Amino acid sequence: MTATTAGVLFILTLVVALAVVHRPFGDYLFRVVSGTRHSRVEQIVYRIVGVNPAAEQSWGVYARAVLAFSTISILFLYGFMRLQNHLWLSLGFDPVASHGAWNTAVSFVTNTNWQWYSGESTMGHLVQMSGLAVQNFVSAAVGIAVAVALVRGFARSRTGELGNFWVDLTRITLRVLLPISVLGAIMLMIGGAVQNLSGGTEVTTLTGGTQTITGGPVASQEVIKELGTNGGGFYNVNSAHPFENPTTWTNWLEIFLLLVIPFSLPRVFGRMVGQVRQGYAIVAAMAVLAVASIALTNVFELTGDGTVPQAVGAALEGKEVRFDVSNSATFAAATTLTSTGAVNSFHDSYTALGGMMPLVNMMLGEVAPGGVGAGLYGLLILAVITVFVAGLMVGRTPEYVGKKIGSREIKLASLYFLITPALVLIGSAAAFATGNNSTALNVGPHGLSEVLYAFTSASNNNGSAFAGITVSTPWWNTALGLCMLLGRFLPIIFVLALAGSLARQQPTPTSEGTLPTHRPLFVGMVVGVTVILVALTFLPALALGPLAEGL
């Protein structure tokens, strides 16, 4: 079998597996978020937290609960890192510098998992497993909870109630993320991922050198890193590290894990609004964009244009032998199409156009299929914008799944969309204006790509890196921390406000003039609107960076 055939089969098996799993898994997720019974453990959790699980919340209360939980999480994580030298399992590491601790606390709470540091030389085992990995779970659960609240806005009418944040958070964590993580971690351990509390084993190599074989609770953190579309590696080199991603098949498993929840959530949407075909339309739009992007990334990388790939004979710099070019490219596309940001190869050494694809994927706003929860609410916002554009063309009041899209709704959707481009472009411009772009390793167009990539990754809460840029300085840590914070919570506030306004409406009965939103035509329009919005926003910046380098 040729390498290309194997690479295509690798992608096809992922598509088939997701197609088979998304229905039953989506139905399970639907039962989790809409059931009325509380398990014994959950009741204990609610009693400790001190909340009444039967009480519903308005959008404002729901939003304040999200913000309160996230604020406390950031403060807790910040303190944890600042005090790590006084705690167990610190491996002798110093407390993390204040600007670094701020950046990392925000990074993990916002589901970004951008990393300015090397895990193996900065963070002790306790901070990793009881600080960072806990946020891997709960930040993912927050994303799903917000998406579910938005869907409730579409599904309910004449009410101000959107569910209970604490119930959503607890159920998603305990009934979905935790059991799958246990199973996945066991699979990874079978593959060879380490799971211990060792501070490292010093060995003498065959030629008499010394090498420290690192340890750590890696498997338990690796699995939720993918499942929760987090992406923060235990080690500096993330999923390229043999202890995080030891074999060819763990690589397949990790890609599957990072795609499975985002691709199953549209099913939850369809079930909750009572029209499963609406869910299919959403998943179809996600799939079209995802397959196109994965295919293009593979084509660019396998073609291997550029002086160095031509000299080498393949775009193999920064890639592992066991993954080779194709499976690395597929991982790169999947990790940036979702908001994961884990990497199994280094995007900075990709061909110019191959390296542009992860950037474009993030600029799409992470909707194909996007982060857990964030992808669904992002695409629903785009669907709202699409019916608005379509409504303008035929001169009718736009509707989506029985709700009128009036001026308040479209204002909230537009504000949502404008946040990340504003953060990315203003941030990149600020880096150049203040001279902080000089920490980029490469110069010229590639240097611009490195700066643009950093701000795109942070503002979209992806967290992958075009790693050839030094971002451990106070300026970079502070600026990127702000982008992550605003890029996560401003959109969440707008989404919940939109949900509140939709839930108050009466359902609009379908009429002759209603645009059907489950047909291929609508799927095509959503894809078109997404691509055009991104192209209009980012083309000038891309033209100066990767396009200038690659064409």
Add this chain to the structure above:
Amino acid sequence: MRLPTWLAQHLAALRALLVFTVLLGLAYPLALVAMGQAPGLAGRTDGSLLAVDGRTVGSSLIGQSFTDGDGNPVPRYFQSRPSAAGDGYDPTATAASNLGPESVVDILAADPEDSTPSLLTQVCARSKAVGELDGVDGRRPYCTTDGVGAVLAVFRADGLTGAVTRVVSVNQVVPATPFLTSYEGVPVELARPGEDYVAAGGLVTPIRGDAPADPAVPADAVTASGSGLDPHISPAYAELQVNRVARERDADPMVVRRLVEEHTSGRSLGFIGAPGVNVLELNLALDREFPVG
């Protein structure tokens, strides 16, 4: 006393976070650590360590450098890929090079120790070195025969256009000979350390040269991996090294080749990943079957 709502909410958040920290941050990972000590899993969760005569010599998942104290390859061992992790294969400093596809111009200083080679020059130098070690043609496209990137800075009369006024081979310094004598009729000069020809307006022009499109030294032998710890080399790179290793150990190349095959993992299920040769395991097997000294 009733707490204000905002304070009550933050206290609920704090309690929720503490509950989750205990469940997900302690119970979950520690239960998995305990589970990982089960028979059959314990070796893997501890790092797949390999021992010789009771002495741990490494991990089957983590690559090693097979070089002497000066960094020169030890010829009786199969060599790993280049590594950007610390001084090479350092698990406490994992890293990729992060150099881009158009990293082709070296930063040359008066003291060669302070120079920063471009990715292209690193590739060319590695290819030349591997070629010499294993007795094959180390030439590659865009490389000079002395093992640096074949790149010119071309100065034109009107900036981007116009007649060529000056040409510098940017990666070659005295005492090298320019890899081209002339370009568009203008003689090619050597670079002087410390000068930035790109900033001075020279157009970066890599020259393909006449090296074969399919070089004898495989791609993985001249590129650093993403992790810097890649335990594998391609079967092609292993094959290239068979004769040298067999000669150094007075072994039959066919027997060495059989050992290579035994330590080659194919694609999982026939299509996942790429075939790789585990270098440390292979070298351990060689030490067992053909001990030296």
